[in-house]
Amino acid sequence: xxxxxxPPSMDxxxxxxxxxxxxxxxxxxxxxxxxxRQIHSQGPQYIIHGLKNNETNEMASLIITEDRKSSTLILPxxxxxxxxxxxxxxxxxxxxxxxxxxxxTGTRLTVIP
Amino acid sequence: xxxxxQSPRYKIIEKRQxxxxxxxxxxxHATLYWYQQILGQGPKLLxxxxxxxxxxxxxxxxxxxxxxxLKGVDSTLKIQPAKLExxxxxxxxxxxxxxxxxxxxxxPGTRLTVT
Numbered sequence: 001x002x003x004x005x006x007p008p009s010m011d012x013x014x015x016x017x018x019x020x021x022x023x024x025x026x027x028x029x030x031x032x033x034x035x036x037r038q039i040h041s042q043g044p045q046y047i048i049h050g051l052k053n054n055e056t057n058e059m060a061s062l063i064i065t066e067d068r069k070s071s072t073l074i075l076p077x078x079x080x081x082x083x084x085x086x087x088x089x090x091x092x093x094x095x096x097x098x099x100x101x102x103x104x105t106g107t108r109l110t111v112i113p
Numbered sequence: 114x115x116x117x118x119q120s121p122r123y124k125i126i127e128k129r130q131x132x133x134x135x136x137x138x139x140x141x142h143a144t145l146y147w148y149q150q151i152l153g154q155g156p157k158l159l160x161x162x163x164x165x166x167x168x169x170x171x172x173x174x175x176x177x178x179x180x181x182x183l184k185g186v187d188s189t190l191k192i193q194p195a196k197l198e199x200x201x202x203x204x205x206x207x208x209x210x211x212x213x214x215x216x217x218x219x220x221p222g223t224r225l226t227v228t
Contacts (some may be wrong), residue, residue, distance in 0.1 A: 007210055027228070041221075043155065043204050043219030043221055043222050044204070044206075044217075045219070046216055046218070049216065085155075093217070100146060101156075101217060102158075103155025103157070105154060105155055106225035
């Protein structure tokens with residue numbers, strides 16, 4: 001059961017900001033929004049996560065709307081190495097039981113020189 | 114810190130043969146996951162271990178797939194007998210605890226081709 005909706009593909013010019021949207025209208029109060037990316041022929045890589053406040057780390061920023069029904073991942077200055085499939089995932093944290101990541105099909109971001 | 118190790122990286126077998134994949138998680142990580150990723154799709158969980166116990170194997174096709182993590186460290190995933198539709202990348206991931214907010218670290222995967 002997909003809990004998130006993402007556009008299948010996006011392009012971004014190198015050096016510009018990449019803004020990747022995600023809809024998660026059925027998110028529960030105890031579910032976090034996670035973003036992972038998967039570069040070709042590699043395993044997924046954690047990027048960032050948040051509950052309701054905006055978050056920033058060395059890789060990206062995460063903007064979550066006040067109603068938590070959608071979010072945007074921002075790569076401030078995209079490089080060619082950011083070309084990858086980006087997955088938006090909602091997941092309960094703080095639970096030691098069955099707690100896998102449900103990956104949809106993600107957004108394929110292509111950074112163009 | 115060493116990452117999650119998997120071997121082999123590639124495997125080609127004929128249908129009805131058997132195959133095994135190996136995973137060594139990050140040292141100290143109690144939780145280990147096996148995912149299957151079919152071309153063009155996102156990874157799908159097959160099984161989750163907490164130490165050497167199974168937490169979730171609801172998506173594991175138990176008639177042909179098996180997995181173990183006997184000493185709570187390394188894990189093996191076996192397919193016997195393989196079918197054409199098992200062609201996929203098999204990803205192993207680990208985390209310190211299932212409840213950790215930092216979530217999972219993935220290995221590079223094993224690409225299986227069944228002919």
